[in-house]
Amino acid sequence: MEADWEFELGSGAPIIDAEWEGRVDLTAHPERVQTLPEVAEFPSLASALVRLNAAGSPVWTAKCDLWAVDPEETHLDANELDAPPQALAVARACYIDLLPRGPRRWDAPDAPDESDAASRDCVALCAQLGKVSLRCCRADLIIRRAILRNGTDTLGVTAYLTACGPADAAAGETLAQALSIFTDSVLAVWPLGTVS
Numbered sequence: 001m002e003a004d005w006e007f008e009l010g011s012g013a014p015i016i017d018a019e020w021e022g023r024v025d026l027t028a029h030p031e032r033v034q035t036l037p038e039v040a041e042f043p044s045l046a047s048a049l050v051r052l053n054a055a056g057s058p059v060w061t062a063k064c065d066l067w068a069v070d071p072e073e074t075h076l077d078a079n080e081l082d083a084p085p086q087a088l089a090v091a092r093a094c095y096i097d098l099l100p101r102g103p104r105r106w107d108a109p110d111a112p113d114e115s116d117a118a119s120r121d122c123v124a125l126c127a128q129l130g131k132v133s134l135r136c137c138r139a140d141l142i143i144r145r146a147i148l149r150n151g152t153d154t155l156g157v158t159a160y161l162t163a164c165g166p167a168d169a170a171a172g173e174t175l176a177q178a179l180s181i182f183t184d185s186v187l188a189v190w191p192l193g194t195v196s
Contacts, residue, residue: 005122044176
């Protein structure tokens, strides 16, 4: 599975609003995952969200979204998705905002660099994902500033997953597999209760 990461912290960069109005707290109410419109559209997202918000997870989710990608408008690259050219006909994507939980903290965003905990965790996660043999998809991890309920300024990760296929069903199946592999990898690489 193709995977990469980067910082996006500059002036004007998107910020993860961890407590946006309308957020469903899946850590306290995992059963409410079924109320999310994204889950109604793509049921495979439910399992990933419940697992990422479970008590044993090192993260919790603040927001997600799902959309169809127009391959012609976004100029999908077959090499970046490890896909044969005919698989670029249809593409689907999603993102999930991830925030650290418990004693695990990523460095405050005042002066992050490639040696800080958030970047080391993203490098480890990309390495884990790279070991998985799954074509026609990729994960992009973006380290961003995040604002918590109490006003704490921290770092979060927006994980973008993109999958393609010769038809919508194939792209959807690959995206479902990528979500499952991504979730397994987060839970394996970022154990609860540790700081990198």
